[in-house]
Amino acid sequence: EDKVVQSPLSLVVHEGDTVTLNCSYEVTNFRSLLWYKQEKKAPTFLFMLTSSGIEKKSGRLSSILDKKELSSILNITATQTGDSAIYLCAVGAPGSNYKLTFGKGTLLTVNP
Amino acid sequence: GAGVSQSPSNKVTEKxxxxxxxxxxxxxxxxxxxxxxxxxxxxxxxxxxxxxxxxDKSGLPSDRFSAERTGGSVSTLTIQRTQQEDSAVYLCASSWGGTVLYGYTFGSGTRLTVV
Structure with a gap:
């Protein structure tokens, strides 16, 4: 069975700290890995990583895919209270080019 | 529209x-x-x-769940004879093409509470 495991499940930091969120996966025929930020209810897209694009960066956020270790990390530097959210990792399900398998997410709380 | 719109945003229903x-x-x-x-x-x-x-209906958990999409646009998810285990946030998403490589845009969801 396909699995996506995120760690830690929750994390509390202070503004200005740097955080690293982890995602490991066990899927056959890996295609892509996506990161989403979920505030309240709607997940918003952050990054997509594929075999041809294993590192992405946008402002204070960056993500790396390690295909050998079957994992990805999401880094957030100089955290702000607005970064508080659930961060979701998802991989494309095998045998499907449209279905995503999600992890349970990491709840990040950034305190002032 | 500018984004994916879902309604209602919250729904409380009796079992x-x-x-x-x-x-x-x-x-x-x-x-x-x-x-x-x-x-x-x-x-x-x-x-x-x-x-x-x-x-692709393969993810529907039981025959109490059904969905349709009319005119290639609006979709309705129907849950019959709701149970407490149906309580969840139901999220809809759309994409330009039928592949994750185009990314999904999610709506804000409907929080369903079955009492």
Missing amino acids: GKDVELRCDPISGHTALYWYRQSLGQGLEFLIYFQGNSAP
Whole structure:
């Protein structure tokens, strides 16, 4: 069975700290890995990583895919209270080019 | 529209009642997805529509769940004879093409509470 495991499940930091969120996966025929930020209810897209694009960066956020270790990390530097959210990792399900398998997410709380 | 619109945003219903959840995708997006997020769980795929193709219903948890998409646009997810375990946030998403490589845009979801 396909699995996506995120760690830690929750994390509390202070503004200005740097955080690293982890995602490991066990899927056959890996295609892509996506990161989403979920505030309240709607997940918003952050990054997509594929075999041809294993590192992405946008402002204070960056993500790396390690295909050998079957994992990805999401880094957030100089955290702000607005970064508080659930961060979701998802991989494309095998045998499907449209279905995503999600992890349970990491709840990040950034305190002032 | 500018984004994926879902209604209602919250729904409280009594056990045994039927409910309908609505999703209005981004104009021009051909693919539409429904996911469910139960407390403490990851998002769970329910159903996928792409153009005029037959939908992929493989994620629907029971025959009490059904969905349709009319005119290639608005979709309705119907849950009959609701049970307490149906309580969750139901998220709709759409994409330009029927592949994750185009990314999904999610709506704000409907929080369903069955009492």
